[in-house]
Amino acid sequence: MKLITAIIRPEKLNEVLSALYEVEVRGLTLTRCLGHGGEMEAVETYRGSTVKMGLVEKVKLEIGVSDAFLDAAIYACMHSARTGEVGDGKIFVTDLEKVVRIRTGEQDESAVTPLADLSVEVQGSAA
Amino acid sequence: MEEAVDKLADVAAVSGADTAWMIVATALVLLMTPALAFFYGGLVRQKNALNTMMMSFASLGVVGVLWATVGYSLAFAPGTDFIGGLDYLFLRGVGMEAQGTIPHLLFMVFQGTFAIITAALISGAVAERMRFDAYLAFISLWILGVYAPVCHWVWGGGWLAKMGALDFAGGTVVHVNAGIAAVVAARIVGPRRDYGRQAMLPHNVPFVLLGAGLLWFGWFGFNAGSALAADGLAALAFANTMLAPAAALVVWMFLDVRATGSTTAVGAATGIVVGLVAITPAAGFIGPMAAIALGGLAAVPSYFAIAKSQTHKLDDSLEVAAAHGLGGLVGAVLTGVFAASAWGGATGLLAGNFKQFAVQIVAVLAAMVYSGLVSWALLKGISMVIPLRADEKSERIGLDVPMHGEEAYSHGDGAVLIAPEALAGASPVPLGVPASEQAV
Numbered sequence: 001m002k003l004i005t006a007i008i009r010p011e012k013l014n015e016v017l018s019a020l021y022e023v024e025v026r027g028l029t030l031t032r033c034l035g036h037g038g039e040m041e042a043v044e045t046y047r048g049s050t051v052k053m054g055l056v057e058k059v060k061l062e063i064g065v066s067d068a069f070l071d072a073a074i075y076a077c078m079h080s081a082r083t084g085e086v087g088d089g090k091i092f093v094t095d096l097e098k099v100v101r102i103r104t105g106e107q108d109e110s111a112v113t114p115l116a117d118l119s120v121e122v123q124g125s126a127a
Numbered sequence: 128m129e130e131a132v133d134k135l136a137d138v139a140a141v142s143g144a145d146t147a148w149m150i151v152a153t154a155l156v157l158l159m160t161p162a163l164a165f166f167y168g169g170l171v172r173q174k175n176a177l178n179t180m181m182m183s184f185a186s187l188g189v190v191g192v193l194w195a196t197v198g199y200s201l202a203f204a205p206g207t208d209f210i211g212g213l214d215y216l217f218l219r220g221v222g223m224e225a226q227g228t229i230p231h232l233l234f235m236v237f238q239g240t241f242a243i244i245t246a247a248l249i250s251g252a253v254a255e256r257m258r259f260d261a262y263l264a265f266i267s268l269w270i271l272g273v274y275a276p277v278c279h280w281v282w283g284g285g286w287l288a289k290m291g292a293l294d295f296a297g298g299t300v301v302h303v304n305a306g307i308a309a310v311v312a313a314r315i316v317g318p319r320r321d322y323g324r325q326a327m328l329p330h331n332v333p334f335v336l337l338g339a340g341l342l343w344f345g346w347f348g349f350n351a352g353s354a355l356a357a358d359g360l361a362a363l364a365f366a367n368t369m370l371a372p373a374a375a376l377v378v379w380m381f382l383d384v385r386a387t388g389s390t391t392a393v394g395a396a397t398g399i400v401v402g403l404v405a406i407t408p409a410a411g412f413i414g415p416m417a418a419i420a421l422g423g424l425a426a427v428p429s430y431f432a433i434a435k436s437q438t439h440k441l442d443d444s445l446e447v448a449a450a451h452g453l454g455g456l457v458g459a460v461l462t463g464v465f466a467a468s469a470w471g472g473a474t475g476l477l478a479g480n481f482k483q484f485a486v487q488i489v490a491v492l493a494a495m496v497y498s499g500l501v502s503w504a505l506l507k508g509i510s511m512v513i514p515l516r517a518d519e520k521s522e523r524i525g526l527d528v529p530m531h532g533e534e535a536y537s538h539g540d541g542a543v544l545i546a547p548e549a550l551a552g553a554s555p556v557p558l559g560v561p562a563s564e565q566a567v
Contacts, residue, residue: 044542045532051543052545053541055542
């Protein structure tokens with residue numbers, strides 16, 4: 001089991017999500033964050049003051065996967081998040097010691113395996 | 128001596144009550160443009176919020192100046208049936224003397240606030256991808272080439288006025304006119320790159336509600352001010368401006384529940400605007416119960432047009448055509464149905480006046496054809512000089528930083544102030560371009 005932490009451009013998020021969905025990685029956590037990875041700063045102006053924006057808005061995805069899904073998930077993130085310019089982000093992979101699914105108490109491999117029947121419930125639908 | 132006596136007579140003809148109301152009404156109409164900025168700004172994605180709001184705000188400046196210098200003369204100076212003359216160029220001869228019962232200058236400013244918001248309305252169709260400079264060029268030329276002539280046709284004694292077209296506060300001049308220009312602009316600029324592939328959600332629904340509320344408030348000046356006096360007609364238009372949007376809102380919420388199971392806030396805001404648009408041409412011609420009927424009826428076509436719009440190839444980002452074009456059209460035609468002599472003096476289809484109904488349709492069609500063709504020509508002309516569209520990267524990261532050098536919701540963390548001295552020696556830096564690209 002591994003934890004994939006992917007830092008990506010916010011405007012690429014939709015493409016990354018659909019790429020992950022295609023390789024059947026559906027459980028993830030998303031955080032909006034600020035980061036800096038060597039790209040040059042954008043310059044902005046507020047009431048005549050010129051400002052160098054040191055940190056850029058990024059999105060952080062955290063995905064716990066069993067080893068069988070690891071390469072597919074990394075590949076999906078990498079290809080969908082890439083623009084070719086500095087600032088596309090990074091993917092970190094770390095070992096996972098233990099995973100527990102809170103609802104059932106399942107542990108480890110069975111806790112990161114997606115459920116077979118994902119039923120979609122539409123909120124507020126009268127139909 | 129005789130001149131001096133005339134002047135005295137003119138000053139005497141200015142009514143204090145009318146002037147007081149029209150000064151307030153003018154300020155109310157001016158507020159509609161910032162209100163529109165909030166309405167549109169809330170509907171777009173966060174990365175385009177400032178750009179979209181600036182499209183409305185910039186109109187306050189550009190169109191305001193153009194109106195006083197040239198536009199007002201083309202619309203209201205004595206001229207031909209199709210366009211006004213040049214007598215009022217740079218406001219020559221437009222002073223404190225009476226125009227009706229209010230000072231001529233006040234009439235000019237009141238009409239200027241209409242021109243400003245009409246230009247700003249178009250921005251909703253091209254939001255999130257049009258270049259700001261191309262947009263400014265377009266609304267500048269559009270105000271002189273399209274708005275001023277159409278305004279002259281209907282309100283400046285032009286051919287539609289002589290034919291007897293009824294347009295109390297601008298269903299044809301403002302809303303149909305802007306709605307068609309919006310369709311043409313959306314078509315020529317092309318759809319947003321994400322259109323049809325990603326959901327593009329409103330980033331701030333409370334802004335949308337705030338904008339709709341302030342538009343309603345300002346619209347009392349728009350419609351009741353179009354009586355150009357503090358009298359019973361103004362009160363009628365005022366009451367109708369209260370009632371038609373109320374009916375449109377009720378019908379809209381009902382349709383929303385039927386279709387989606389919930390009364391959406393964005394839907395409510397849109398319903399209010401459609402009701403306001405529809406009552407605009409009719410405000411001083413129909414009774415209050417007819418206004419309720421008109422508002423309720425007008426909500427239906429616009430509702431279904433918006434519900435269907437996601438399936439179109441045409442990307443009218445903020446539904447200008449469905450809300451303003453279609454709403455204005457329905458309102459203008461229904462004016463020819465509900466007009467009752469007991470209220471505004473004119474009669475419509477319900478009173479057996481088929482001719483009025485036909486004249487209304489001719490007026491709407493004339494505005495559609497003229498506005499469509501000239502808007503198309505203007506945009507094609509501008510595109511030969513500057514690109515109409517933002518480049519792909521700007522569209523991807525949002526237009527706020529590339530076009531305006533600012534973000535709507537800047538976090539400020541890690542931002543470093545650059546001393547003016549450091550910039551002094553350097554060549555001018557295009558905003559939003561990474562420093563690396565500037566240096567090389």
